Amino acid sequence: MSKPELGDPGPVEVFAALGDPTRLSLLTKLSDGQTRSIATLSADTKLTRQAVTKHLHVLERAGLVASIRVGRESQFGYRPEPVAEARSYLDRVSAQWDEALARLKALVER
Amino acid sequence: MSKPELGDPGPVEVFAALGDPTRLSLLTKLSDGQTRSIATLSADTKLTRQAVTKHLHVLERAGLVASIRVGRESQFGYRPEPVAEARSYLDRVSAQWDEALARLKALVER
DNA sequence: GAAAAAGGCAACCAAAAGGTTGCCTTTTGT
DNA sequence: ACAAAAGGCAACCTTTTGGTTGCCTTTTTC
Incomplete structure (x- = not known):
């Protein structure tokens, strides 16, 4: 299921x-x-199994989860890398903002 | 503290x-x-002004930017709070994952 | 070996998203 | 005063998205 994709x-x-x-x-x-099957993940939702499946595939395309077929079920598991990437992106945005604030403060104070 | 405030x-x-x-x-x-007008923000894009306007409104509804009409133009500015919120959300996801790893490691090592 | 459980696949559908064009109002520069 | 600049509003169009149902295949369980 998890195909070898080039580049996150x-x-x-x-x-x-x-x-x-x-x-x-x-x-x-x-x-x-914890790894979970589609049936398990669909259990505590109002949506149909197929709807959940689609969402899982979106998450998989984004690299956020990975799946392997084990027996009759597909086990889905978390992948930490993209979250780390997203975090560092937001960190950079935040940092840029903070720098801007610092420059403004310095300008005002002299 | 964190009341469900409009625009956030x-x-x-x-x-x-x-x-x-x-x-x-x-x-x-x-x-x-820096604060920027719609015209300025539309300048370096292939999209029309209206398309950019729509995107700005989406950002505004999410609380990520704020705008005020000054003279004939609308000045848009960054708002840091939602980014901080998003960061802390990702931090919690990351933390939960790290704890899971730690528990697994502890289990394996004893 | 049949029934049940898990899930893939495809068609289909409604609503939302992303974008455009046209037109009207307000503000500004000359 | 008036043309140009900025932008709001609304209609419209196309693609994507989120969801459904129906049906078929593969495992597992009894």
Whole structure:
């Protein structure tokens, strides 16, 4: 299921994947390190199995989860790298803002 | 403390707003602390002014930017709070993952 | 070996997203 | 005073998204 893709998707794709309540909750659940099947993940939701499947594929395309077929079920697991990427992107945005503030403060104070 | 304030929606809305290349680049530009008009922001893009306007409104609804009409133009400026929120959300996801790893390591090592 | 469980695949659908064009109002520069 | 600049508003169009249902295949369980 997890095909060898060249190059991680960028922050935009990651943010887009996170920008849906169902997907964000799926990812948050999976970030506890436990692997789960589609049936399990569909259990505590109002959506159909197929809807959940689609969301899982979106997360997978964004690199946020990976799946392997084990027996009759597909096990999905969390992948930390894209979250780290997204974090560092936001860190840079924050840093740029902070620098701007610092420069402004310096300018005002002299 | 954290009351559900207007113009400061949850992480899902923030991620959704960040999940578009045009919007992410607009926000990154604005995070330098400088305020910009729609005309200015539309200048270095292939999109029409109206398209950019729509994106700015999405960012505004997510609380990521704020605007005031000054004279004949609308000045848009960066708002840091939602980015901080999004960062801390990702931090928590990361932390949960790290704890899971630590527990696994502890289990294996004894 | 049949029934049940898990899930893939495809068609289909409605609503939302992203973008455009046209036109009207307000502000500014000369 | 008036043309140009900035931008709001609204209609419209196309593609994507989020969801559904139906059906078929592969495992597992009894």
